[in-house]
Amino acid sequence: DIQMTQSPSTLSASVGDRVTITCRASQSISSYLNWYQQKPGKAPKLLIYGASSLQSGVPSRFSGSGSGTDFTLTISSLQPEDLATYYCQQSYSTPRYTFGQGTKLEIK
Amino acid sequence: QLQLQESGPGLVKPSETLSLTCSVSGGSISSTRYYWGWIRQPPGKGLEWIGTIHYSGSTYYNPSLKSRVTMSVDTSKNQFSLKVSSVTAADRAVYYCARRLPDYDYYAMDVWGQGTTVTVSS
Numbered sequence: 001d002i003q004m005t006q007s008p009s010t011l012s013a014s015v016g017d018r019v020t021i022t023c024r025a026s027q028s029i030s031s032y033l034n035w036y037q038q039k040p041g042k043a044p045k046l047l048i049y050g051a052s053s054l055q056s057g058v059p060s061r062f063s064g065s066g067s068g069t070d071f072t073l074t075i076s077s078l079q080p081e082d083l084a085t086y087y088c089q090q091s092y093s094t095p096r097y098t099f100g101q102g103t104k105l106e107i108k
Numbered sequence: 109q110l111q112l113q114e115s116g117p118g119l120v121k122p123s124e125t126l127s128l129t130c131s132v133s134g135g136s137i138s139s140t141r142y143y144w145g146w147i148r149q150p151p152g153k154g155l156e157w158i159g160t161i162h163y164s165g166s167t168y169y170n171p172s173l174k175s176r177v178t179m180s181v182d183t184s185k186n187q188f189s190l191k192v193s194s195v196t197a198a199d200r201a202v203y204y205c206a207r208r209l210p211d212y213d214y215y216a217m218d219v220w221g222q223g224t225t226v227t228v229s230s
Contacts, residue, residue, distance in 0.1 A: 032214050043220040044217075050214040089216075089217075091214055095168030099156070
């Protein structure tokens, strides 16, 4: 199985900060890396697919980069509504599309 | 606008079979482009991929659950379903259904249901 490891597990930042979350795959997954945002009590929401493509309707302050094994999700200017847990997911290895363990983003 | 809605019993007894249905509205489940999937989330934990199904009946299951999972599709009702047999307390989770995009969109899941909570208890 392909293991996905996110860091940090928890992140506290202030409104306006630039925030970066990393995700590492245990083997190369090309660009088959997606990012989801899950707000408390809600379903996950697709933010970024294919490592760097912004899903329609997602604010442009969100961006993704990387390929192979190392990926990042960046929020350029943190907003209060970005309070959530963020998950990366590899979709390279059918049928087990594994998720990272999540990064909980807190607002200072 | 495409919407997905999970339904099914919120309480299942140990060793019995969990059965959930996902109703699709605002679009057809019979599109050749998409697969339809199930994902679950135990309380306070992360996301686990259960499997996916195409309207043709083609399925892919998580190997760790494969022996207990069955998915099916009912195109006449625009629904797809999940069954998990021999449930234990470890199957307690919020269960989500979602649409899986094609290969050229990196198999991302772009539309999700709101989720349904399943508890396993006698």
